[in-house]
Amino acid sequence: MQLHLPLNGEGPLRSRLYRDLRNALLDGRLQRGERLPPSRTLAGELGLSRQLVVEAYERLVAEGFLVSRPGSGTFVERLPPGRQNAVTPVGVKPGAHWPMRPLWGDMPARRYNFAGGVTERSQLPWQAWRRCMQQAMRDEQAESRLYGDPQGDLRLRRGLADYLGFSRGLPCDREQLLITQGAQQGLDLLARVRLAPGDVVALEEPGYPPARSVFEAAGARLVSVPVDQEGICVEQIPADARLVYVTPSHQFPLGMPMSLPRRLALLELARRRDMLIVEDDYDGEYRFAGRPLEALKRLDNHQQVAYLGTFSKVLHASFRMGYIVMPDGLRDALLQAKFLSDAYSNALTQRALGHLIEQGDFARHLRRMQRRYIGRRNRLLAALETVSDFQVMPQMAGLHMAVGISTDPASMDALLEREQVTATPLADFYAQLLPMSGVLLGFGALADESIEDGVSALARALLHD
Numbered sequence: 172m173q174l175h176l177p178l179n180g181e182g183p184l185r186s187r188l189y190r191d192l193r194n195a196l197l198d199g200r201l202q203r204g205e206r207l208p209p210s211r212t213l214a215g216e217l218g219l220s221r222q223l224v225v226e227a228y229e230r231l232v233a234e235g236f237l238v239s240r241p242g243s244g245t246f247v248e249r250l251p252p253g254r255q256n257a258v259t260p261v262g263v264k265p266g267a268h269w270p271m272r273p274l275w276g277d278m279p280a281r282r283y284n285f286a287g288g289v290t291e292r293s294q295l296p297w298q299a300w301r302r303c304m305q306q307a308m309r310d311e312q313a314e315s316r317l318y319g320d321p322q323g324d325l326r327l328r329r330g331l332a333d334y335l336g337f338s339r340g341l342p343c344d345r346e347q348l349l350i351t352q353g354a355q356q357g358l359d360l361l362a363r364v365r366l367a368p369g370d371v372v373a374l375e376e377p378g379y380p381p382a383r384s385v386f387e388a389a390g391a392r393l394v395s396v397p398v399d400q401e402g403i404c405v406e407q408i409p410a411d412a413r414l415v416y417v418t419p420s421h422q423f424p425l426g427m428p429m430s431l432p433r434r435l436a437l438l439e440l441a442r443r444r445d446m447l448i449v450e451d452d453y454d455g456e457y458r459f460a461g462r463p464l465e466a467l468k469r470l471d472n473h474q475q476v477a478y479l480g481t482f483s484k485v486l487h488a489s490f491r492m493g494y495i496v497m498p499d500g501l502r503d504a505l506l507q508a509k510f511l512s513d514a515y516s517n518a519l520t521q522r523a524l525g526h527l528i529e530q531g532d533f534a535r536h537l538r539r540m541q542r543r544y545i546g547r548r549n550r551l552l553a554a555l556e557t558v559s560d561f562q563v564m565p566q567m568a569g570l571h572m573a574v575g576i577s578t579d580p581a582s583m584d585a586l587l588e589r590e591q592v593t594a595t596p597l598a599d600f601y602a603q604l605l606p607m608s609g610v611l612l613g614f615g616a617l618a619d620e621s622i623e624d625g626v627s628a629l630a631r632a633l634l635h636d
């Protein structure tokens with residue numbers, strides 16, 4: 172890359188060049204060990220005689236900042252004292268409204284990997300994806316528009332609408348679909364269009380921390396609502412909530428589905444109180460037992476529900492692909508918010524995904540993964556059931572399960588690390604209520620052959636403090 176030396180200011184060119192090079196050492200543009208451009212190249216770029224550049228380099232060599240290595244070039248040897256002792260200025264800070272909390276990030280992959288939210292990269296349909304990417308590139312090459320549609324690629328929306336109707340029992344029109352960068356952007360857009368600072372948001376507790384953080388960042392007042400074996404305790408939702416966030420297919424993190432009476436009660440409350448229900452269906456594609464319950468959105472006769480879907484579990488989180496089935500009243504505002512946020516999601520990925528769905532590779536992949544995960548889930552359940560002190564929460568869908576324990580080991584993180592187990596303490600999913608003791612066990616990336624040993628290691632970590 173070209174080194175930016177403005178040569179402005181007073182004095183002869185010779186001194187300006189020397190000063191600019193020294194400044195580049197001082198402000199970090201030149202790092203220790205870095206090679207400077209050959210004197211002939213720099214002279215050409217700056218429109219100076221080569222002799223001037225050679226002199227400036229020689230002066231910095233004499234001062235010990237540069238070193239000349241015959242045959243290989245001139246390198247930074249030492250940094251000027253101002254740089255070594257420099258104190259980085261604090262600079263500007265976020266506004267006081269900004270909630271500075273640690274975000275939920277990647278977990279260390281230890282020997283027994285029960286990390287939640289993870290799927291196996293190696294199992295992705297890479298060959299089909301390569302083919303679809305090629306097609307997407309050809310489409311892009313032939314495209315004449317500068318910007319794409321904020322709502323999302325038409326082929327992808329068409330494919331998704333068919334998939335949702337056929338496989339998820341959620342008939343919808345492509346005009347109701349908005350393609351987002353994962354469910355996370357869907358949450359952000361919904362918060363933007365629905366919430367003003369101070370508005371009340373009701374959330375399941377325990378619950379999904381990134382959803383909490385989005386609503387908090389929007390300035391909402393968060394109210395935690397407990398869940399029981401039927402899902403969110405609807406009667407405890409505050410009457411003035413403008414938005415209720417729920418995970419009805421597979422409560423995050425405890426795992427139970429929301430019962431039909433609860434679903435109906437929630438819809439009725441939302442209708443009476445003009446609440447928006449955000450239904451996060453993040454891994455409901457994986458159903459292992461029982462009859463599938465209809466999505467809340469399917470029962471939404473009054474346009475109160477925004478349904479969030481994601482490809483993070485059916486493909487991989489790194490695709491950053493998700494969607495909202497929008498309630499009619501929010502449609503125009505959501506399209507505007509999407510445009511203001513990032514204009515539209517990456518065109519190549521959208522197009523390739525549209526092809527993947529249209530050509531049947533997505534459905535084939537999903538069927539294969541469903542078979543793969545059901546075996547793993549059953550084997551994990553069987554291993555957990557051999558430990559009498561583990562209380563396995565009912566789990567009929569999704570890629571994780573929750574295990575309760577009656578004791579509350581201090582420093583659970585350290586114990587898990589000692590036993591080489593990656594798992595999340597349930598306490599991490601509580602913000603206001605008294606946490607239940609236990610762990611969330613993801614099995615999306617768990618090696619089948621490590622299940623039994625992993626459960627023994629887990630028991631050592633949690634039960635024999």
Ligand SMILES: Cc1ncc(COP(=O)(O)O)c(C=O)c1O
Nearest residue numbers: 288353354355379423453481483
């Ligand atoms: C409750 C919940 N919602 C949504 C997601 C997916 O988020 P995204 O689509 O932004 O990757 C996850 C992933 O772990 C999740 O657990």
